[in-house]
Amino acid sequence: MPRCIVAEDEKLLAAALQRELAIAWPELDVLEVAEDGGAALEAIASHRPEVAFLDIRMPGLTGMEVAAAAAEASPDTLVVFITAYDQYAVDAFERGAVDYLLKPVTPDRLAQTVARLRGRLADAARHVGRAARVARDIGAHFDRPPDEPLTWLTASTGRATRLILVDDVIYFRADNKYTLVATAEGDALLTRPIRDLLRQLDPKIFRQIHRSTIVNLRQVASVEREDTGKGCLRLRGRPETLSVSQPFMAIFRAM
CATH class of the missing domain: 3.40.50.2300 (Response regulator)
Structure with a gap:
């Protein structure tokens, strides 16, 4: 079948x-x-x-x-x-x-x-x-015609609202009904789902590395391939690492 x-x-x-x-x-x-x-x-x-x-x-x-x-x-x-x-x-x-x-x-x-x-x-x-x-x-026959990319985001940090320059974002991660925005200055939450962000982020700068994670390529310090076929990203300005699921490693090797 x-x-x-x-x-x-x-x-x-x-x-x-x-x-x-x-x-x-x-x-x-x-x-x-x-x-x-x-x-x-x-x-x-x-x-x-x-x-x-x-x-x-x-x-x-x-x-x-x-x-x-x-x-x-x-x-x-x-x-x-x-x-x-x-x-x-x-x-x-x-x-x-x-x-x-x-x-x-x-x-x-x-x-x-x-x-x-x-x-x-x-x-x-x-x-x-x-x-x-x-x-x-x-x-070779097509260039992806991007929509007008985002420049600024309005995100919540506790009771305060922050204006975040998109270029300063290190990564986005889905967090239940919200999206976590990680920057060198700390984290904030967006009320929009990560799928909506995919439509508005510049694809030359922001790449999906997992169903729930989008990373700023300019903030990636190194990429390591694991024995399982998955990958691990080390970041600039953040101590944590990000996991790249196995299917998305092919995208990284093509860059």
């Missing part, structure tokens, strides 16, 4: 894709629906599904970055990109991707994708390491 991960941050589109997949491919088991790139990568690394449907633009890691990291975490996973890009992007996908789906996904087009995936799954040897080749083929 084939299994898949769906990564789509727009809930209505994710639900619509699930409904259409249930019709076009009834035996497909949708294991998880991820709403951001980090969650998608961890789901792929954990489940090692046969197929992953990845939206190109997601909070945190893009679909391309997830595919590149998944090449190590789950090299046999076949990747289908979901995109709203124009024809120039589609041309790049055609050179390497298993398939692409343009939003909104139509039943006829999805049926073609399902037929193509079934053919690939029938011959497992043809798709070993496919995610890595997809990422290499299309990586």
Whole structure:
């Protein structure tokens, strides 16, 4: 029974894709629906599904970055990109991707994708390491179009409210319904979830290293790889270390 991960941050589109997949491919088991790139990568690394449907633009890691990291975490996973890009992007996908789906996904087009995936799954040897080749083929054709990045944050420290310059943040960590903001001067709490921050932080500076942790790369003193495949970050201005989960180590090596 084939299994898949769906990564789509727009809930209505994710639900619509699930409904259409249930019709076009009834035996497909949708294991998880991820709403951001980090969650998608961890789901792929954990489940090692046969197929992953990845939206190109997601909070945190893009679909391309997830595919590149998944090449190590789950090299046999076949990747289908979901995109709203124009024809120039589609041309790049055609050179390497298993398939692409343009939003909104139509039943006829999805049926073609399902037929193509079934053919690939029938011959497992043809798709070993496919995610890595997809990422290499299309990586040079796109720059991630970031939203306007955050500059300042308003956070709580006890009864006081602090204005924190984003460049001064060493890392963010999910803390129940809040997000802990760690700086050299101490900690504060944000009332917004860490997933919302992923949409607004500059991806060239802030990188997700765990489902619950985002680090400022400028504040990283060193990266150590552990025997388990996980990593350990030593920080500038803070005594603690941060754990990098195994799937995200591939992202660090690519920097």
